[in-house]
Amino acid sequence: DGGITQSPKYLFRKEGQNVTLSCEQNLNHDAMYWYRQDPGQGLRLIYYSQIVNDFQKGDIAEGYSVSREKKESFPLTVTSAQKNPTAFYLCASSALEASTGELFFGEGSRLTVL
Amino acid sequence: GQNIDQPTEMTATEGAIVQINCTYQTSGFNGLFWYQQHAGEAPTFLSYNVLDGLEEKGRFSSFLSRSKGYSYLLLKELQMKDSASYLCAVTDSNYQLIWGAGTKLIIKP
Numbered sequence: 001d002g003g004i005t006q007s008p009k010y011l012f013r014k015e016g017q018n019v020t021l022s023c024e025q026n027l028n029h030d031a032m033y034w035y036r037q038d039p040g041q042g043l044r045l046i047y048y049s050q051i052v053n054d055f056q057k058g059d060i061a062e063g064y065s066v067s068r069e070k071k072e073s074f075p076l077t078v079t080s081a082q083k084n085p086t087a088f089y090l091c092a093s094s095a096l097e098a099s100t101g102e103l104f105f106g107e108g109s110r111l112t113v114l
Numbered sequence: 115g116q117n118i119d120q121p122t123e124m125t126a127t128e129g130a131i132v133q134i135n136c137t138y139q140t141s142g143f144n145g146l147f148w149y150q151q152h153a154g155e156a157p158t159f160l161s162y163n164v165l166d167g168l169e170e171k172g173r174f175s176s177f178l179s180r181s182k183g184y185s186y187l188l189l190k191e192l193q194m195k196d197s198a199s200y201l202c203a204v205t206d207s208n209y210q211l212i213w214g215a216g217t218k219l220i221i222k223p
Contacts, residue, residue, distance in 0.1 A: 042118065042213030043157075043201070090156060100145060100164075101205060105156035 002027045006091050006106035013113050021076045021109045023091035030096045032074035033103065036060060037088040049074055050096060078111060086113045116140045118214035120202050125220045126192055134187045134200050134217045142207020148176050148187045149201040151216065157201055160187070197221045
């Protein structure tokens with residue numbers, strides 16, 4: 001079955017630690033995205049990538065980093081510079097040639113800073 | 115600035131009909147999406163509107179009026195499994211997705 005896999009589903013981090021969230025897709029989509037979801041707010045875009053070895057900052061990129069070394073993979077690192085990292089993180093992908101630009105989401109990763 | 119407004123929470127009865135509204139103010143418009151998200155899970159695609167009018171898909175329908183900056187999602191024959199958050203999102207002139215905060219729908223027996 002084609003889809004997007006995020007791991008881990010739950011992650012706990014001590015202050016000052018970097019953590020990396022994994023996102024893998026086998027949908028052959030060119031575009032991949034990372035969103036952050038907080039209670040009472042809309043999804044906020046952290047980073048996105050439309051092609052291998054290239055990515056763009058979204059609205060809230062500070063304190064985060066990404067890489068896109070392979071089409072299938074788009075890992076997100078939450079660095080110690082991110083002041084309030086506790087949130088639900090969603091990875092998504094889309095086919096750039098699709099007429100609607102529908103996003104396909106992974107199951108999400110919930111990060112808690114202790 | 116760009117803004118999407120949806121009610122925070124709605125309650126409806128099993129078997130009934132509910133309409134969830136979404137109003138938007140964006141720089142340009144290239145389509146409107148509705149997604150369903152169960153608690154702690156990923157959003158899943160429900161509908162896409164780019165032209166004015168009603169799109170029907172089973173128990174769910176979505177309506178768009180571009181001149182009014184308005185959309186609604188209509189859910190018929192409500193089932194308990196419809197309890198979820200419903201997210202409205204608009205693609206602006208730069209093809210960036212702007213998301214509403216979501217409407218939490220509570221279904222009561």
